[in-house]
Amino acid sequence: MIQFVYLVPLFPLLGFLINGFGWRTIPKSLGGIIGSASVLASFVVSLLIFFEVKNGANATVTLFDFIQTGKLSIPLAFRVDSLSSVFLLIITGIGFLIHVYSTSYMHEDEGMVKYFAYLNLFVFSMLLLVLGANYLVMYMGWEGVGLCSYLLIGFWYKNNDFASAGRKAFVMNRIGDLGFLVGMLLILFNFGTLTYTDFFGQLNNGLEPVRNSVYNWIAICLFIGAVGKSAQIPLFTWLPDAMAGPTPVSALIHAATMVTAGVYMIARSSLLYNLAPDALQIVGWIGAATAFMAATIAIKQYDIKKVLAYSTVSQLGFMFMALGMGAYTTAVFHVMTHAFFKALLFLGSGSVIHAMSGEQDIRKMGGLGKHMRTTQITFLIGCLAIAGIPFFSGFFSKDEILASTFAQNKMIYAIGIISAMMTAFYMFRLYTLTFTGKFRGTHEQEHHLHESPAAITIPLVLLAVLSIIGGYIGLPAVITEHHTLAHFLSSSVTNGLTAHLSHQTEWMLIGISSFIAIAFSIYGYMANRQPNFVPNSGLAKVLENKWYVDELYDALVVRPINELSALLDRFVERMGIDGFVNGVGKSVRWGSDRMRLLQTGQVGFYIFILVLGMTVLFALGFFWIG
Amino acid sequence: MPIQYYLFLSFALFCIGIMGALMRRNAIIIFMCIELMLNAVNLLLVAFSKMYNDASSQIFVFFIMVVAAAEVAVGLAVIVMMYRRVHSVDINILNRLKH
Amino acid sequence: MDLFEILFWILTIGAISSALGVILSRNPINSVICLIATFFAISGHYVLLNAQFLAVVNIIVYAGAIMVLFLFVIMLMNLNADVEPQKSRLVQFAGIISGGILFLVILAALRDSKINGVLEKSSNSVGLIENLGKTLFQNYVLPFEISSVLFLSAMIGAMVIGKKEPSNDLPERSPNQN
Amino acid sequence: MLLMQIDWLFLIEKIGLITIILLISLGIAAYATWGERKVAAVMQDRIGPARAGIFGLLQPLADGGKLFFKEEIIPQSASKIIFVLGPAMFMVTALMTSVIIPWGPSFEVGGRIISLQVADINIGILFIFGVVSLGVYGIMLGGWASNNKYSLLSSIRAASQSISYELAMGISLIALLLLTGTLSLHDIVEQQHGFWADGYFTWNFFKQPLGFFIFLVCAFAELNRAPFDLPECESELNMGFHLEYSSMKLGLYLFAEYINMFISSAVMATLFFGGYNYPGMDWVSAHAPQWLFVLSGVTAFFVKIIAFILFFMLIRWTLPRFRYDQLMKLGWKSLIPLALINMLITGGIALWLGK
The missing domain is CATH 1.20.120.1200 (NADH-ubiquinone/plastoquinone oxidoreductase chain 6, subunit NuoJ)
Structure with missing residues (x-):
């Protein structure tokens, strides 16, 4: 089955082509079926491939060479191994559920077929990203998902804010992509190849970790790409704005899959990062800072999707924390569990928004649990999972991250614990404000409240089940020495040096995090049972306004650039370039004014010049050159 | 017999054609001089064909003839039109391109 | 000699x-x-x-x-x-x-x-004509066809150019004067 | 050294042949004028020339003598050289075609094979075309040099007429060439051996009746014979391009026309009617002495030629003259498409038969 791996991206591509070219003519329901079926087909193929990989198979499937210059040869090749097969399953599996969800969620929208075309294109690009056997193919997928993200955030482009949110996401991603591109060029320049196997093979050939060496620079450049795509400090502000898109899009792209591309890339380049300790330090600190900062912001947000968005940023920060510790498999583990519960939470919030006819402000909700029981329960499961309550999936992965940070860097561990604390708090604040208490909206909205149809609830239930059991493939070392996922991934990902913790310490850590999670969950529930929404002041106001990061960027980057552009326009563009271009025109005109005196209009004169030129050429050719 | 004989002959004819084109003002005569030059080239091609025992250059002569015939058809039509307008075939009258 | x-x-x-x-x-x-x-x-x-x-x-x-x-x-x-x-x-x-x-x-x-x-x-x-014909129609078929098209267009061009345009300074001749 | 290389006997043989052919051409042409008068007389129900000799047989000599003794006039405003060059060229081109016509079967004398053809060149038919295309110069130069507007009009008419009809003529012959596969007139005649072979007529006429018809009409036009005698139509252009000519220069023009008629009859007989072949020639060849066989071949050829000449004359006195636009319409809009279709069909059949 592995040799047919090209089928996996092929199906969504076909779905995109059909829906994309026929979006004016294809009926909505058919468009949804095409979109979902294509992803289901890839999921089936991915599943078959996964089982083969589980039995130890891995392969590089080359379709054709598309760049062939000199010694450099970059084929369009797919790398199938444990890492990519896990991602395949996450993308196609969750992707399929979200497609099914979308058939119902988007049914009112007139651009539904176009939406499915974009969604399929996204799945295709994402699959290209994780399947590529070299950085260039990954880069193609990387740009492709960026494009789809832009298209889908601005899907309701008639709203100006939404369209500019899409643009913001695109521009910020481009900043990161430049880093990725530079990293790629550095690899090409230093190693002459972009193919993983060749590149890592060269790395393996007895090279010591060297500080400030080229490895660090390559690793940092690649990490800048990851920062852009995975919304880390300082390029995280686009992700909350990206919530302008349809909610399933937020679930699929901006929570479960695309934003984890950075994690995938660093896990894929684990060998490189193992040789670049400085870069790893940076990754870890940025991850910790992001986790902390986003968590603080999430505490004071009132938009249901914004809260989830900041929690996503925060969780991504956790993943990068793990990466910074060299615990790549742990990060991938968290990617997986996070994909389950965050998709669940987003879809649940979508269900809520659906019921509230588009209202997203939690100050106007409350008591929704009475009307939509399934959504409430599944959302609760999601909250439990993300908060890190024991025996839910998030607990295992987050605990593993915290354990790895404790072993390496106590400072980061402290930040991580505080962030986890806040996570539990704001999630239960969100849950409580939304589902319990009295309804605070208008009468019309209350009258309209209803449970969502099966196409929405079934994915919710499935994801809820996954959120519960998903963690058991990576039980901590104290319970069982056999870490299933880490073992499975070890064939393609090499973890950095991890200090082993004694069982005693581990139990202690588990105890601490369990206690914190439970305590702050309850606190979050209790503190928000009787909400009163007074205008915030002091630190709370700073938090509500997201630490004024957007304003800071505006003052530090946007306005100086505008000023500079105006200056350049006035002096360089108008006087320099325009002057030069006009000068060329003027000089040609002046010259031709003189030259046209040669044009006597006398044919005889022309023939004479012709013969003369011929004679001179002959003379030159025969006597001077020859 | 060395090929040089034919080289010189065809160059002589060619140069006579050029002289004619330079000396005369009658458009038709200039046209005829061009035909003369083409024929000089044809002659050279045939000589080379004989030298190399290769038919290709004779085929080139055919193509030159075709082009020459087409050129004469169009060119003479142009000259006739010109004569109809200005009642002369003096090329020096046709200097309007200057303006 | x-x-x-x-x-x-x-x-x-x-x-x-x-x-x-x-x-x-x-x-x-x-x-x-x-x-x-x-x-x-x-x-x-x-x-x-x-x-x-x-x-x-x-x-x-x-x-x-x-x-x-x-x-x-x-x-x-x-x-x-x-x-x-x-x-x-x-x-x-x-x-x-x-x-x-x-x-x-x-x-x-x-x-x-x-x-x-x-x-x-x-x-x-x-x-000899046989030889030339073989060379022409084996190696130079495409140039041959193209030159025929050239020739045709030259013919049409010559006709279009040489056609007497209805000028104003000549009185229009009535058909029965021919 | 140089003189040794030349085959003297060969030279003598060819010179003799050329002389004979020239004499015969001139003789036939001379008596064609007599024949024309006689035919005209018969058509118009009168006697015709009868004073000079029996049946007026010496009339051509009398005419020739008269022309020789006429005053030679060259108009003052004419360009002298070209005025003289015109009839000369006309006569030369008229005579040139006879070089490649096989007048009779080859025979052997004293170990030498003597062919009754001056030159068997492998591009015979093209040679005919070349000469025919040159024929128009005599008319054009003569007409222009006379500095007379009738002459000029006539010569331009003649030129455009002959250029127009050359095309159809060439295309009709291409159809014939597709069947013969050779350009040599000698080979073409040999292919038409006898009259009947293997259940088919051997003469090309039976293979290319349409081609022959087109060729015939074009031959009329090329010869400026009625009904295509527009260049010299008396009623419009007085006498056409030889209006200003007198004496023997006029004689050359008149004479060359008859020679042209003779030669084109010979060409048609050669190409379409088997040349010197006649039915039953194999029997004659087996039973008669060689000289008799050769003589019979030559006779058969001349019989065909004279029949054609008579046909030309009959047509002249039967059909009225075309109008000029009718002539052009016939040439461009009827004959050329017809010839093209004939060529295509012939080509298709030749391809089908796997020739």
């Missing part, structure tokens, strides 16, 4: 003298006749070079068709020595000089050139 060379010299003298006649005679009709004579001399050279087919085609195409057209046009315009535009002596002199210089340059250049093929006197079959 064998027959080949005698014929060569006769034809060469004929070709060059009649070519000079083309450019020197004041009467355009004489020029045409001289040019026809030149073509005959060149055809004679073709026969010498075993290109009989080409020789006859040369006569048919150049002497039989192209020059008739020239003659036609000249007769229609009634050009003769009296209306022949003359260039000034200086320009004529410059023309002769520059043409002569070109000839001298080429001669001087060719004197040292390494082209030293020899024309065998024995006849060969290259110039």
Whole structure:
């Protein structure tokens, strides 16, 4: 089955082509079926491939060479191994559920077929990203998902804010992509190849970790790409704005899959990062800072999707924390569990928004649990999972991250614990404000409240089940020495040096995090049972306004650039370039004014010049050159 | 017999054609001089064909003839039109391109 | 001096003298006749070079068709020595000089050139129509077709150009006046 | 050295042949004028020339003598050289075609094979075309040099007429060439050996009736014979391009026309009617002495030629003259498409038969 791996991206591509070219003519329901079926087909193929990989198979499937210059040869090749097969399953599996969800969620929208075309294109690009056997193919997928993200955030482009949110996401991603591109060029320049196997093979050939060496620079450049795509400090502000898109899009792209591309890339380049300790330090600190900062912001947000968005940023920060510790498999583990519960939470919030006819402000909700029981329960499961309550999936992965940070860097561990604390708090604040208490909206909205149809609830239930059991493939070392996922991934990902913790310490850590999670969950529930929404002041106001990061960027980057552009326009563009271009025109005109005196209009004169030129050429050719 | 004989002959004819084109003002005569030059080239091609025992250059002569015939058809039509307008075939009258 | 060379010299003298006649005679009709004579001399050279087919085609195409057209046009315009535009002596002199210089340059250049093929006197079959036909339709089919298209477009172009446009200064002729 | 290389006998043989052919051409042409008068007389129900000799047989000599003794006039405003060159060229081109016509079967004398053809060149038919295309110069130069507007009009008419009809003529012959596969007239005649072979007529006429018809019409036009005698139509252009000519220069023009008629009859007989072949020639060849066989071949050829000449004359006195636009329409819009279709069909059949 592995040799047919090209089928996996092929199906969504076909779905995109059909829906994309026929979006004016294809009926909505058919468009949804095409979109979902294509992803289901890839999921089936991915599943078959996964089982083969589980039995130890891995392969590089080359379709054709598309760049062939000199010694450099970059084929369009797919790398199938444990890492990519896990991602395949996450993308196609969750992707399929979200497609099914979308058939119902988007049914009112007139651009539904176009939406499915974009969604399929996204799945295709994402699959290209994780399947590529070299950085260039990954880069193609990387740009492709960026494009789809832009298209889908601005899907309701008639709203100006939404369209500019899409643009913001695109521009910020481009900043990161430049880093990725530079990293790629550095690899090409230093190693002459972009193919993983060749590149890592060269790395393996007895090279010591060297500080400030080229490895660090390559690793940092690649990490800048990851920062852009995975919304880390300082390029995280686009992700909350990206919530302008349809909610399933937020679930699929901006929570479960695309934003984890950075994690995938660093896990894929684990060998490189193992040789670049400085870069790893940076990754870890940025991850910790992001986790902390986003968590603080999430505490004071009132938009249901914004809260989830900041929690996503925060969780991504956790993943990068793990990466910074060299615990790549742990990060991938968290990617997986996070994909389950965050998709669940987003879809649940979508269900809520659906019921509230588009209202997203939690100050106007409350008591929704009475009307939509399934959504409430599944959302609760999601909250439990993300908060890190024991025996839910998030607990295992987050605990593993915290354990790895404790072993390496106590400072980061402290930040991580505080962030986890806040996570539990704001999630239960969100849950409580939304589902319990009295309804605070208008009468019309209350009258309209209803449970969502099966196409929405079934994915919710499935994801809820996954959120519960998903963690058991990576039980901590104290319970069982056999870490299933880490073992499975070890064939393609090499973890950095991890200090082993004694069982005693581990139990202690588990105890601490369990206690914190439970305590702050309850606190979050209790503190928000009787909400009163007074205008915030002091630190709370700073938090509500997201630490004024957007304003800071505006003052530090946007306005100086505008000023500079105006200056350049006035002096360089108008006087320099325009002057030069006009000068060329003027000089040609002046010259031709003189030259046209040669044009006597006398044919005889022309023939004479012709013969003369011929004679001179002959003379030159025969006597001077020859 | 060395090929040089034919080289010189065809160059002589060619140069006579050029002289004619330079000396005369009658458009038709200039046209005829061009035909003369083409024929000089044809002659050279045939000589080379004989030298190399290769038919290709004779085929080139055919193509030159075709082009020459087409050129004469169009060119003479142009000259006739010109004569109809200005009642002369003096090329020096046709200097309007200057303006 | 064998027959080949005698014929060569006769034809060469004929070709060059009649070519000079083309450019020197004041009467355009004489020029045409001289040019026809030149073509005959060149055809004679073709026969010498075993290109009989080409020789006859040369006569048919150049002497039989192209020059008739020239003659036609000249007769229609009634050009003769009296209306022949003359260039000034200086320009004529410059023309002769520059043409002569070109000839001298080429001669001087060719004197040292390494082209030293020899024309065998024995006849060969290259110039036979069968051979030419095979070469033409095996190796040069595409150029042949393209040149036929060129020819067609030239014909149509000549007709379009030469067509008398309805001009205002001529009174419209009624059909029964024809 | 040079003189040794030349085959003297060969030269003598060819010179003799050329002389004979020229004499016969001139003789036939001379008596064609007599024949024409006689035919005209018969058509118009009168006697015709009868004073000079029996049946007026010496009339051509009388005519020739008269022309020789006429005053030679060259108009003042004519260009002298070209005025003289015109009839000369016309006569020369008229006579040139006879070089490649095989007048009779080859025979052997004293170990030498003597062919009754001056030159068997491998591009015979093209040679005919070349000469035919040159024929127009005599008319054009003569007409222009006379400096007379009738002459000029006539010569331009003649030129455009002959250029127009040359095309159809050439295309009709291409159809024939597709079947013969050779350009040599000698080979073409040999292919038409006898009259009947293998259940087919051997003469090309039976293979190319349409081609022959087109060729015939074009031959009329090329010869400026009625009904295509527009260049010299008396009623419009007085006498056409030889209006200003007198004496023997006029004689040359008149004479060359008859020679042209004779030669084109010979060409048609050669190409389409088997040349010197006649039915039952194999029997004659087996049973008669060689000289008799050759003589019979030559006789058969001349019989065909004279039949054609008579046909030309009959047509002249039967059909009225075309109008000029009718002539052009016939040439461009009827004959050329017809010839093209004929060529295509012939080509298709030749391809189908696998020739």
